Structures are given as structure tokens and as C-alpha cells.
Amino acid sequence: MTDAPDLDNRRPLKSRQTAWAQGLARTLAGKGIKADAISGLGLAFAGLGGALLAASGGVDGWPRG
Numbered sequence: 001m002t003d004a005p006d007l008d009n010r011r012p013l014k015s016r017q018t019a020w021a022q023g024l025a026r027t028l029a030g031k032g033i034k035a036d037a038i039s040g041l042g043l044a045f046a047g048l049g050g051a052l053l054a055a056s057g058g059v060d061g062w063p064r065g
Contacts, residue, residue, distance in 0.1 A: 015021055028038060
């Protein structure tokens, strides 16, 4: 297994070219955080957001729509 990522087969996304995304990626890579850990954290935040969205439908007094 190599440490160098294969960048030739990645989908071109404009969001990867933004300054904030490149700066954040550089910072996280510099701290030794692996891409799989970042993906897992993203899934965890998505799950939390979905759970909070689902829970908000049962709260009285919150605006809906």
C-alpha cells in the first residue's frame, strides 16, 4: 500500500478548488488526520443533522416550512 493518493481518478468538483477547502485540507493533512476519518466525521455530522431535523417536527412552537 502506498501513502501517495491516486488523484487521477477523482471526480472534478469545483468545491475542491475553493481557497477555504484547500486551506482546511492542508491544515488537516498537516495534523496527520486521514481522509477516512474526515469522511466518517462528515457522516456523523450528517446523521446528527438528520436526527435533529426529524426531532424538530415534534416540537411545538417551532415554525414549519
